[in-house]
Structure formats: structure tokens, C-alpha cells
Amino acid sequence: MAENQYLAPDAKLPYCRGCGHAAVVRHLSRALERLQLPPRSIALTTDIGCVGLADSLFPYLHTVHTTHGRSTAFATGMALAEVVLEPGGLKPVVMIGDGGAMIGLLHLVHAAQLNVDITVLLHNNFLFGMTGGQHSALTPLDFATATTPGGNWTPPLDLVALLRAAHAGFLARHLATDAALDATIAEAIAYPGFALVEILELCTAYGTRWNQLTGSKLKEIIARQGYQVGRLEAEAGRPTLRELYRRAPPSRPARAAAPEAEKPMTASPLTAELRLVVAGSAGERVQSAAALFCRAALAAGLYTTQKNDNPVTQGTGFSLAEICLSPRPIEYTGMENPDVVIVASGDGWKELQANGTFARCRPETLLLIDAELEAPPAQGRLLRLELRRAASPSRAALAGLAAWLVLSPFLPDAAWQAALATLSADRRAEPSEALRMGRELRADRTGTNP
Amino acid sequence: MPRRLCSGNRMVAEGALAAGCRFFAGYPITPASEIYEVMMRELPRHGGMALSAPDEISSLCYCVGASLRGLKAMTATSGPGWALMIETLQYALMTETPVVIAVVQRLGPSTGGATQGAQGDVWLTEFATSGGYTIPVFCPSTAAECHDLTVHAFNWSERLRTPVVLLSDKEVGMTTEVVDDAVLATPPAVERADFAGGRPFLTYGFAQPEEVPAFAAVGGEVKVTVTGSAHDQQGRLRKNAPEVIEVLRHLERKIEVHAEEMELARTDLDPGASHLVVSYGITARAARQAVAALRREGVRVSFFQAQTLFPIPRRALDWALAGVENVLVAEENLTGQYRAVLARCLEGKRVVGINRIGGLIAPGEIVQAVRAAEA
Ligand SMILES: Cc1ncc(C[n+]2csc(CCOP(=O)(O)OP(=O)(O)O)c2C)c(N)n1
Numbered sequence A: 001m002a003e004n005q006y007l008a009p010d011a012k013l014p015y016c017r018g019c020g021h022a023a024v025v026r027h028l029s030r031a032l033e034r035l036q037l038p039p040r041s042i043a044l045t046t047d048i049g050c051v052g053l054a055d056s057l058f059p060y061l062h063t064v065h066t067t068h069g070r071s072t073a074f075a076t077g078m079a080l081a082e083v084v085l086e087p088g089g090l091k092p093v094v095m096i097g098d099g100g101a102m103i104g105l106l107h108l109v110h111a112a113q114l115n116v117d118i119t120v121l122l123h124n125n126f127l128f129g130m131t132g133g134q135h136s137a138l139t140p141l142d143f144a145t146a147t148t149p150g151g152n153w154t155p156p157l158d159l160v161a162l163l164r165a166a167h168a169g170f171l172a173r174h175l176a177t178d179a180a181l182d183a184t185i186a187e188a189i190a191y192p193g194f195a196l197v198e199i200l201e202l203c204t205a206y207g208t209r210w211n212q213l214t215g216s217k218l219k220e221i222i223a224r225q226g227y228q229v230g231r232l233e234a235e236a237g238r239p240t241l242r243e244l245y246r247r248a249p250p251s252r253p254a255r256a257a258a259p260e261a262e263k264p265m266t267a268s269p270l271t272a273e274l275r276l277v278v279a280g281s282a283g284e285r286v287q288s289a290a291a292l293f294c295r296a297a298l299a300a301g302l303y304t305t306q307k308n309d310n311p312v313t314q315g316t317g318f319s320l321a322e323i324c325l326s327p328r329p330i331e332y333t334g335m336e337n338p339d340v341v342i343v344a345s346g347d348g349w350k351e352l353q354a355n356g357t358f359a360r361c362r363p364e365t366l367l368l369i370d371a372e373l374e375a376p377p378a379q380g381r382l383l384r385l386e387l388r389r390a391a392s393p394s395r396a397a398l399a400g401l402a403a404w405l406v407l408s409p410f411l412p413d414a415a416w417q418a419a420l421a422t423l424s425a426d427r428r429a430e431p432s433e434a435l436r437m438g439r440e441l442r443a444d445r446t447g448t449n450p
Numbered sequence B: 001m002p003r004r005l006c007s008g009n010r011m012v013a014e015g016a017l018a019a020g021c022r023f024f025a026g027y028p029i030t031p032a033s034e035i036y037e038v039m040m041r042e043l044p045r046h047g048g049m050a051l052s053a054p055d056e057i058s059s060l061c062y063c064v065g066a067s068l069r070g071l072k073a074m075t076a077t078s079g080p081g082w083a084l085m086i087e088t089l090q091y092a093l094m095t096e097t098p099v100v101i102a103v104v105q106r107l108g109p110s111t112g113g114a115t116q117g118a119q120g121d122v123w124l125t126e127f128a129t130s131g132g133y134t135i136p137v138f139c140p141s142t143a144a145e146c147h148d149l150t151v152h153a154f155n156w157s158e159r160l161r162t163p164v165v166l167l168s169d170k171e172v173g174m175t176t177e178v179v180d181d182a183v184l185a186t187p188p189a190v191e192r193a194d195f196a197g198g199r200p201f202l203t204y205g206f207a208q209p210e211e212v213p214a215f216a217a218v219g220g221e222v223k224v225t226v227t228g229s230a231h232d233q234q235g236r237l238r239k240n241a242p243e244v245i246e247v248l249r250h251l252e253r254k255i256e257v258h259a260e261e262m263e264l265a266r267t268d269l270d271p272g273a274s275h276l277v278v279s280y281g282i283t284a285r286a287a288r289q290a291v292a293a294l295r296r297e298g299v300r301v302s303f304f305q306a307q308t309l310f311p312i313p314r315r316a317l318d319w320a321l322a323g324v325e326n327v328l329v330a331e332e333n334l335t336g337q338y339r340a341v342l343a344r345c346l347e348g349k350r351v352v353g354i355n356r357i358g359g360l361i362a363p364g365e366i367v368q369a370v371r372a373a374e375a
């Protein structure tokens, strides 16, 4: 295959004289020649910076010129798609600078973890070339840059070591001038997973302006950092992404499917819209009681909306559900004036006070309150029930709903049966018991709340 | 036809599957996480791939990469995650890469109120590009609309090769309600137009600025040249070339010419009305209820719900505005974001904002505002 399948022979390299980037594009071209890969099987994905000027030099490859630091992530997206598109054969090759590697560090880490089949050529010239020679996270100690004029005082990031910790399968490091670089790049591209080759090079515009640098000085810097060159230790035997993805345990079937009612099994006598609030404590099945109630309502041909609320940490504090119930489709899902308020715990009580629900109750509102709680500062008819003591805290909310339905029989028993039937057999006993207990609860005091 | 209980978020995921989505990358954030979870569970069963990304920048980059390779792709997030995605959104726009982003709004700014609803990201989603390009934005008010508008979002994204936002919010997304599959109005899925050969391929080729370039996947037979930098039709980075400016104009023009076709609105007009209530998203539900209540009292009032927020559904709106004196725009944000955007369409009308943050706007507030406008 002729070289012009890759790097255009007449390509005018857009870099400053002596820039290491020029050596890398030639090595890359030779690596592709070695592999004899069809040009359309490569997606040359370039980052921002001088390093990103390379795409126009390869007229037959697919090229994707991206944003600063994100080239790895776009390439990862393409490689992920390969797993879905069988038989995939695209190999993204990323060209990124040390600046791009710094801002896009997480993409490199995740690509290594995923073991996506991409090859990253990290052009480490110790600084940001295109923007004028500023310091990056990979700048060596004492190295002078536009933004560390007295020499860099933060130790450089060893990206190879970092990616080893991220389980990269292929890692190598070379000087741009190493004759072995093209063979290494070829190996990296052939490797069926994440591969990174760090290429140490000089920016002749800025690197050599502020630092006394020659080829041997570069080697000295590398030695001082303890960097090794050549093919480096990595987790070479990792399964490919395709294998990993196939091996992933299949997703379990969705939780008990929401009930589907072809037609209402039992008509509800409800003729107007009703708004209920059920409040209690996190972990005491308030929202799941409301969900079961909505399923029963659905089975009875009604429309419902259920709007839950809880503190940001879901496991503590209050838990509440606001339910609208109607024979017709429901618009507004909030609680301008609740018709029924069921309070199963002190946490719930406090939240209804805080969020203004009590204040919005009207004289007709039915307040169904656990017997241990104080009378709320709300208008309405108050009904105290032994929700927590007789039914238990985790059954209190559902028992409260069942108790209310004894007074206002909007949901026939068959609807509850249909709702329970949507639960897996081992999860039916608890709510059945809560419902039974709720129906048997007796109000110990009724009256109108002040 | 089954009636079932579903959240809006779940219906977004189902809509994505119905639209042919084959790639999803997500990152957890309330109130959008359920879309991510459902896609993780369902998409592999539909021959696609769903993946956890390490941040929202990666989520959208992965989607764009997969879309460049030819897969329909979506991600879902909320305000804080959207803020991180904006650079990549602009890249998708510039590279004419289809992708759908479901933004489920919550109370901002910053981390704001994770479990509180809001409609405060209208500007943030629409005005997110350097250069001020139109991002098509669809906005559902019910779980059923979540499904259908997600399919519309995919269809327009694929057809116009541009990123599209499905702008939901916590209340629409996380509230469970009865969905009647029989009343879904789901459009058939649209596929992006593939390059058919017969002429040299230009990655961004068009004869007329409003044309959408034919798509060829990175990795296919014809060489593709993708770039987020200002480019000519071939995808070559150029400076000071008239063709580059032409390409930039084309990015807006291809959307502009379809603005009328993209209009989706639910209207309920009374030809003798002197008031028009305008709303969208979750607040449209309160508005519909308010309008029904007002009519029962004999007030002549019309209603307009924008489902396409952008491009502004101008033709449908103008129709609704005919003969009306007062326009009341109800939305759950502080400064009347959509009202401000509509201002240029409302010249000569008395415009009233009905706004609130921190909770749903109640029908009663809208009723009162209309009554006050009557007086
Ligand atoms: C988000 C963002 N921030 C900043 C820039 C400006 N910028 C352009 S090139 C570049 C640095 C590139 O340095 P490096 O990745 O080391 O590549 P080099 O130029 O040295 O090849 C920066 C910061 C940008 N394009 N995008």
C-alpha cells in the first residue's frame, strides 16, 4: 500500500520547525502502513491545540476534529457504538496534547476502565503549545513556562502510572525521535482494547525558549522523573469491551409490572375529584402505600396522579404522597385544598405544618391522624386512629387509607384484589394485612378541629 | 387498549425506544435519574447500548460519538448536568450531529432544590450557544406528552441533523399518573437521510442553505470529515472564506425553514375571548383547569399551550392571539422567561405574567389573574 493512503506525501506540516508533532504524524503514517489497515477503518480523532491540526494531513482516513480535552470521549462513543454494530471494525485513534489530557483526564481514565478499543497518542510537550506555552499538569518540575516563569513547582502527573491504576491494557512511552515509535504505535492500534502511547517531545516555540534543552537534556528530564520508556507494564490480558459487555449480567425484568386494566373491573362510585395527602416517615412505606392505592384506583376505572416528596436524603425524615383521584383525567397535580389528610407519624405531621398543607385545609377536610399525635393546626373534621400502635408503623399509611375507605367506599374490594395481584406473591402478605387492620380500626374520637 | 400508571420520566424512556434510540449514556441526577435507570434496563433488550458515564460531559460526548457512528442517541440530565454539557451541545450543533437531551428541570440556581420542580431553564436550554443558534425545544405537560414529544424530538433531531432538547421538569417527570395508550399520538419514527452516492460526498454538503446534508457514518465507505471548527462544506477548517459563513448561516436556516412544521401546540380557543392564557409544561395543567373554571363562571377566555417552545410556534400563537386584549403567561420561574421571549409576538397586547418559584402555580392563581385583568 502506498504511503499516500495515509499521510499525504505532499502534506505541508503546519507545525513550527523542529516541533515533535511532525515526527509523530510520520510515525503514525508508518504504523498504519505496517498494519495495512484500510484507511476507512480508522477514525483519526484529534483534540484542540497544535496537536489537533493533524486531521487535515490524512486525506483518506475518517477524521473527527473535536473540542479541548474531549477527543477521548468522542472516540469512546464511536468505539462503544462498535459493540452494538456487528461486525464493527472501526478503530478510533486519538491525538491529544498534555493540555488536553489534563482537562480531559476523566475521559482517559474511564476509557481505560472500559477497555474500549481506542488508541491514544498523548503528545506530551510539557506545555500548552497553541495558546502560548502555559504550564500543564504534565509539566516537569523546574520547567519554565509562560505561567511558571521561575520554573514549575508542582510535581508532574505520571499519566501512564495513573492509567495503569485504571487497568489500561496497553501502555508505552517514547521520545518522538525514537525509531521504535512507529512499531509501538502499530502494536497499540492492533491491540484490541484501550492503548495509550505517551510521546515525549519538545515544543520548539516555547519549550526551548525558556529552558536550555537539547536531546540529551530531554533524556535527563525524563530520567529525573523516573520515567521509563518502551512498552510498559499494563493489564494486557483484559477481556475486550465486547466480551465485558456480553458478560454483564442481563438486566432483571422490570419490577412487578404496573397494572394494565383493559377496562375497569369494578366501577367506582366517585363522581368528583378528590385530593388526598398521606404523610409519614421515611422507610415506613408511605409512598408504596399510595402507589398501591393508585393501582387499586386504576383497576376501578379512575384516574390518579401521585406526587411524592421527601428530603434530599431519601432514607430519613418525612415521606409524603399527594394523590389526586378522579373519574376524569386530572390536570393540576398539586393540593390547593386537600379533601383528606392522613398523618401516620410525627415526621409527616411536621412536614405538613412546614409545607403549608395544614393551613390549606378547609372545614370539610377530613384529617385522619395517628392517635399519638397532637391535633394539627388545621380546619377540618379530625379523626384519631391507632395507626401506629394497632397496625404497626410500616403499615400505618396503608391502614389509614383503608380506614378512610371504610368511611368513603370509593374503591370496591375487587379493585384492591387487582392491585395486590400486581405484586409478587411473596410481597402481598404485608399490604393485605395492613388493609385488613385498617378496616378494623375504630376512631376513638371524632370531632371538628378548631 | 391498556391504561397504566406511569411517570413522565418512564414515558420519555419509552418514547426514546419507540423512536429507535440505540445508545444512551447517563449520569445520576434527581429528577432525571429514572430515565437513566429505565434505559439501562431496557435498551440492551432492544439491541442497543446503555452506559454509565463518569460525568455529564462524557455522557453527551459518548452520545455524539455514537451518533457520528450512526446510532440514534440520547442522554438525560437536569440543570447542573446540562450546564456541563453545553460545550458538547455546541459541538453537536456545529458538526450537525443528531442527539436528544432530556433536561428534567429542578429548582436552581446551582444545586438548588434537587427534589423541587421549576421551569427555570428555558433560557439556559435555548440560549446556550455562541452565536445564538436555535435549539429546538419540546416541552411536555403530561406523561403521555412525554412519550410523544420525545419521539418528535428524535424525529426532528434526525431529520435536521441537530441537537434537540426535551424540556421536562420534576413534576411532570416524577409524578405517576394514568396513561391511556389509546390516546397516545405517537408519530412514526423518522430516520436520518443517508448519503446515497452518485456524487462526491461532502460531509456538510448542501445546494441550498436550508438543505440538510446527507449523512454518512464515520466508519463507513465514504470518507467523513467532522469538525467543530468553522469549516467549509467538505469539513475543512477555513478562515475568512465566504463558504464558511455560508455554512454557519445554513445551520440556522435549516431550522428556520421548518419552524412552522415543527409547531406543536394544544389550543382551546373561544372566538369571543378577550383573554388568552399561555402556558407550557407542568403549569399548562393548572392553566387548563383554571380556564375550565373561568368558563363555568362565564368568563370568555382562550388557552394556548406551547409544546414546541422553540422555534416559537408563531403561526399557532398568532391564530390564538386574534381578537384577544390580554395575554397572561403562566410559568414556574421568577422572571417570566418564556414571556420575555414571546414579547416580540405580543405587541399591542396587554401582557401579564403569572410567576412563582418553589412550588406549583395553582389554578386559583391563574383564575385570579384573569379576573384582575377583567376588572
Ligand atoms: C474549553 C477550552 N478551553 C480552552 C481552550 C483554549 N485552548 C486551545 S488549544 C489549548 C491548549 C492545547 O495544549 P495541548 O493540549 O498541550 O496541545 P498543543 O497545543 O501543545 O499541541 C487551549 C487551552 C479551548 N479551545 N477550549
Ligand code: SF4
Pocket (backbone or CB within 6 Å): A014, A015, A016, A017, A018, A019, A020, A021, A050, A125, A129, A130, A202, A203, A204, A205, A206
Ligand atoms: S507552538 Fe509548539 S507545539 Fe505548537 S507547533 Fe509550534 S512547536 Fe509545535
